[in-house]
Amino acid sequence: MADYKPAEMMTIAAARSLKNDDICFVGIGQPSAACNLARLTHAPDITLIYESGTLATKPTVLPLSIGDGELCETALTTVSVPEMFRYWLQGGRIKVGFLGGAQIDKYANLNTTVVGPYDKPKVRLPGAGGAPEIATSCGEILIIMAQGKRAFVEKLDFVTSIGHVTGGDSRAKLGVKTKGPVKLITDMAVWEPDPVTKEMTVVSIHPGVTREQIQENTGWPVKFAAHVSETPAPTAKELEVLRELHARTNRAHAAA
Amino acid sequence: MADYKPAEMMTIAAARSLKNDDICFVGIGQPSAACNLARLTHAPDITLIYESGTLATKPTVLPLSIGDGELCETALTTVSVPEMFRYWLQGGRIKVGFLGGAQIDKYANLNTTVVGPYDKPKVRLPGAGGAPEIATSCGEILIIMAQGKRAFVEKLDFVTSIGHVTGGDSRAKLGVKTKGPVKLITDMAVWEPDPVTKEMTVVSIHPGVTREQIQENTGWPVKFAAHVSETPAPTAKELEVLRELHARTNRAHAAA
Amino acid sequence: MARITTLSEAIADAVHDGDTIALEGFTHLIPHAACHEIIRQGRKNLTLIRMTPDLVYDQMIGMGCVSKLVFSWGGNPGVGSLHRFRDAVENGLPHKLELEEHSHAAMANAYEAGAAGLPLAVFRGYIGGDLPKVNPKIKRITCPFTGEELAAIPSHRPDVAVIHAQRADRAGNVMIEGVLGVQKEAVLASKRQVVTVEEIVDELPQRSLNAVVLPHWTVGNVVAVPGGAFPSYAAGYYPRNNSFYKKWDDIAKDRDTFAAWMKENVLDKGPEAFAQYARKHQAAAE
């Protein structure tokens, strides 16, 4: 089995959950890497949309920013940002949205706004960006986040975007018709919402990771599914394509 | 003095009221002829906008429809119709709008909807088109209409678009901040609203037309301004340019 | 996902009796061939939405396909009346036609709101006139920040949008150029779609970074119908046939002349009849 880093396993597990006919609203960083890895492996026709307005883009290197020239040049077309948020996101045309954050709770609500109180933050984070409406307008949400007790918390300092709110049917009761987070992919495991309580539940553990390690890196008592499988390790092909993508990207960004 | 038709005098009088830096929302027919005559004579830089989305267009022949290819090919650019109505008309970017109609009353309210009752019309007219919002969103309105008792009526069968409503400050009281009709140009005279009552008032009579003829072709007792001038007759140049424009247009439309 | 198909299959698949459908095209790219196919397939009780009903709806109304019309300007542009439309409204022939009447601004905003997935359009309009008295769907909404009263109408969300465009690629991505009208909005606001195009190409041509393209997953059925917008036009392919628009006035004025014309040119023909118009004008342009 090839040697690989937990972050690589995370990206690869996320990529695997994408299908060839998915239409994805892609964020910078891990989601962008996962989506492009999927496109370069098992999902060549996947439609990638970045909030900068680029529709069906096929970048050869990963963008550093959401509006890199590469995204626009390789896109089917590029629309204005108001149109992107009105016709494409709010219009219900995106099947899969990606989110991540500084903090997540057990119902997959996310905080990207502040650590500490809003008016006197300990750490001022970048803020919402597209998250509040991505969280409710996309057909379903994938979350990619590395685990750790500062990130996986019992109570968020600020709810920037909702997941399953307080569990059960609380999301639907807000009038939201989309599914919300269907998967949380970390560097240790894959989590899915419990069908009834909607609490995020470990369904698959990455090779070499223990239940204890997952619990140590989670700020609430972790629920494990009745049947927890082992995440298949990255294949040589997956690792090769991902590493080439990152190498191309680093060369391109260093040159610019 | 050159021989000319009343319709030509009407178009020419309308063209003269346009300035080189005007930005006009142009309708098909008389307004289109007047605007392009202005552009081909004293107002070469006038900006003409058609509701089909064509911005700053310079047609060599008059369009038969509001979206003829000619308008698009000679435009600075062409935007979508929703954008035209949102950003350009409602956004307050049009200085002069043109209207006409099947019926007008003394406050320059217009009817282009029905003759007779709405539910059982004697004549079903085309309807509002852009008129209701042109009437309130353009900085000011010019109306071009041939006079006659069936058109110039005491009471409209239907108010499609407002002028000065019931006179006085009734227009402003509706919350409308634009000027409304500043000129009514007919085949007999030029009318302007009285500064106080806002009743349309004859300020200039075309050569050879009498006050009696104007009254005979108006369905209410006509107000004449304290000083009524004679409209200068069309110049040879104005007639030549207008007739060439119509001739070019007829040749083009017959060929297509 | 787009399906590349034939016009008769596309209409059979997408358009059903009783549907609310929007054929759009603002003077440019009016889907005449698709209109004819709907008539040939004998669809009934349609609610038709369109800013400018034009010849296509005059034909569908005259042939008895239509029970309701949602519109803002019903004339033959630059020519005069739509006689079949008038006959229906003034005389109830071939049968009564319910009207839901708007302004252009309202219709454009309603399509925009439909494309944006909203239930209503909010705009500054309908101030002081009589349309709100005859259209109960026109309401007022108060801005919570300024107190200004604005117009509110339901967004358009037709069952089917039918448009014509210049070209599509084999995946079904559709590119439109020139007078854009509300076609993109109509497609994005609708549940099902029929897009006829002048040609289907291997790859969309070299284009601006911001070209107007409807991705394949937003258009249900794509059909090549060269000349399919005639007597309207397709920028880059053939010009508007203004003389046909003038001729339509005589054809449609009389019920029998109209019926005869429809039999000869629509009922007894297929979509391939449009190809001659595309070819004729391409040849003329060369």
Add this chain to the structure above:
Amino acid sequence: MARITTLSEAIADAVHDGDTIALEGFTHLIPHAACHEIIRQGRKNLTLIRMTPDLVYDQMIGMGCVSKLVFSWGGNPGVGSLHRFRDAVENGLPHKLELEEHSHAAMANAYEAGAAGLPLAVFRGYIGGDLPKVNPKIKRITCPFTGEELAAIPSHRPDVAVIHAQRADRAGNVMIEGVLGVQKEAVLASKRQVVTVEEIVDELPQRSLNAVVLPHWTVGNVVAVPGGAFPSYAAGYYPRNNSFYKKWDDIAKDRDTFAAWMKENVLDKGPEAFAQYARKHQAAAE
């Protein structure tokens, strides 16, 4: 009407102390040169609107020009924090910064509504999160047709919009290509405008029928500043300088390093300093 002028005159004309201003550009075409000129002219008490405050607002905040920020994502894209922004929020340095915080969808809709001359934007958003608790400008409005509760926020109507574009013609018509962001909306929503461009040409180039062009009567001041978007990019002219964005992290982290960099590269320089970046990358591309 557009006035073709110099950057110092344009900023002096359009931007005053206490103004609400929007420098826009979504990663692409960010008006860095204009930002520097505003700093050089020592403007104070500005309310800054921008979806992604980015390096330009980090610089203006750090230099003490700003009293309030209206925004939706305040980071260095792909790199990390905006340190001057964080210093202002976390430590009140150089002085306290009032925040009016939104989501991207809200900001984009607020610009769109501003361009459309409306007092408010209505959209489906802000469901269930905490932003409405800290931003009193976020209200709810009920659809009179469906009963659905939608979000309502005031439209953006800045005193001044500042953008960078690829080119203008001598009349001042401005053409933009590529990632369009909200620049067109920001310009149309604003009272006064400053548009810097890579070049002013005799005539706009051959372009698509639907090219994105701001007519001359919508842009107040037009200024040629080659390289004026550096280290952001201008599609067709020079690429994004990703390494400068990474370098900014070190420059801005420390107050003194920041101050020294600003003195050397902004206070002691003029807009012509940007030309080298345009030239460098053009040469590299040849």
